[in-house]
Ligand SMILES: Nc1nc2c(ncn2[C@@H]2O[C@H](COP(=O)(O)OP(=O)(O)OP(=O)(O)O)[C@@H](O)[C@H]2O)c(=O)[nH]1
C-alpha cells in the first residue's frame with residue numbers, strides 16, 4: 001500500500017479522497033455495508049474535516065470508523081497531570097517483573113472475540129493496541145511477552161493478519177488486547193468489533209495508537225486519533241518501524257506527529273514512544289550496567305540490560321540530539 005506523508009496537520013477533502021484511493025479492491029467491493037466517508041466526517045471538527053459526500057459514497061475499510069451516536073460522552077482528560085515518562089532503571093525492572101509468569105501471576109492467552117458481546121467482563125484494567133494493519137501491534141505485544149515465550153502472539157508480514165480482538169491476561173494486574181488493524185485488508189466487521197469495544201468497555205484504561213514512523217501519520221491514523229479524542233480516555237501514541245527509514249524522514253514524520261499531538265489532541269499523552277527504542281532514550285546506567293550486577297527477574301538476567309540493538313539507528317549524533325530535544329520539548 002502506498003504511503004502518503006502528512007502534508008498538513010488538518011485533513012481536508014482532497015486528503016480524504018486520496019485516502020479513498022488507497023483502499024484495496026476487496027474493501028471497495030463492500031459498498032453494501034454503507035459506512036462511507038460521509039459518515040466519518042461529521043464526528044470531528046477538531047481536525048478541520050470539510051464534510052462532503054465522497055463520490056459515490058463508497059464504503060472503504062480504511063475510513064470505516066463512524067460516530068456511534070449511542071455511546072456515552074466522557075469528560076475531557078486533564079492533561080496537566082501528565083508527566084514526562086522517564087522511568088528509572090528500578091521502575092523498569094519492577095515493570096518487567098509484571099511480564100514474568102509465575103504460579104501466582106499467570107500470563108496467558110485468554111480469548112479471541114469478533115464482537116464485544118462475545119467477551120466476558122473482566123475485572124482487571126485493560127489496555128488495547130490499535131493502528132493500521134501491519135503497523136506492528138502484534139509485534140509490540142509479542143515483545144512485551146518475550147519473557148513468556150509460551151504465550152503465542154501471531155505476527156505476520158501480511159497486512160490484516162489479526163482478525164479478532166485477542167485478549168491476554170497478565171495475572172490479575174491487567175489485560176492486554178491485540179486489535180485487528182484498520183485500512184488495508186482489515187476484517188469486514190472491523191467497525192462493529194472495535195468501536196463498541198473502544199467506546200463502551202468500562203475497564204479500558206489506556207489505548208495505544210500505533211503509527212508507522214517510516215511513513216508518518218496517515219489519514220486513517222488521523223481518523224483513529226480523532227476517534228480517541230471523541231472517546232476521551234487517555235491514549236498514547238507509539239511510533240513503530242523507526243528503523244526502516246533514514247533519520248531525515250524520521251525527523252519530518254516525528255515533527256508532523258508532534259504537531260498533531262500538540263495542536264489537535266486533548267487526551268493524548270504528549271510524549272510519543274518510539275519503537276524500536278533509540279539508544280538515547282535509554283538511561284545511561286542501563287548502557288553501562290556491570291554484567292555481574294545485572295538485575296535478576298525470577299532468576300533470569302533482565303532483558304533491560306541487554307545491549308540495545310538500535311545503537312546506530314540514527315546515523316549522526318546530531319540527529320539523535322535533535323530527536324531528543326524534539327521528543328522532550330514539552331519539558332521546557
Ligand atoms: N522493521 C520493522 N519491522 C517491524 C516493526 N514492527 C513490526 N514489524 C514487522 O511488520 C510486520 C507486521 O507486524 P505485525 O505485528 O503483525 O503487525 P500488526 O499491526 O499486528 O498487523 P495486523 O495484525 O495485520 O493488523 C511484521 O513482518 C513485523 O516483523 C518495527 O519496529 N520495525
Ligand SMILES: [Mg+2]
Pocket residue numbers: 137138139154155161162178179180181
Ligand atoms: Mg496483528
